[in-house]
Amino acid sequence: MNTTYIGFGSNLGDSVAIFNTAIEHLKAHGQVRVSQLYSSPPMGPQDQPDYFNAVVELITSLSPLALLDQLQALEIEAGRVRLRHWGERTLDLDLLLYADQVIHHERLIVPHVGVLLRDFVLLPLLDLNPNLIVHGHQLAMLDVVKSSTLKPVLAADWAVHAPASST
Secondary structure, three states: OEEEEEEEEEOOOOHHHHHHHHHHHHHHHEEEEEOOEEEEOOOOOOOOOOEEEEEEEEEEOOOHHHHHHHHHHHHHHOOOOOOOOOOOOOOEEEEEEEOOOOEEEOOEEEOOOOOOOOHHHHHHHHHHOOOOEEOOEEHHHOHHHHOOOOOEEEOHHHOOOOOEOOO
């Protein structure tokens, strides 16, 4: 079994309901824990709504590419259409970490390329694992974490279908 971390993002539709549907599907592939829910401004074009963000820990036997296939199928099921780079979406799922593996594949890079740079990814990751180290960096000590002004909008029990984080 491998511990994986999946970034969730959404700024169209009922984000909480969309997230819960995806979490319910992921539970078929292993044990799930969920971070608090955060709101953040969009990274890309500013003429779109703010995002809701969370991270899900999935302990699974799926291979990295099989998990990626599942995540992409969930995005499609949620009605994701890629209209523009960093544009609005109903569901964006990113495989952030897969055990301690470093993966460079034409379809997948793990750790996710932006994991050390984005507070809307780091804060939910730290909800689930406050001592997490990626590429030799203790996440809690990164400047982007220390200077973040993001606050959770909902505690970890927002995910009605998944058990709350133990932190």
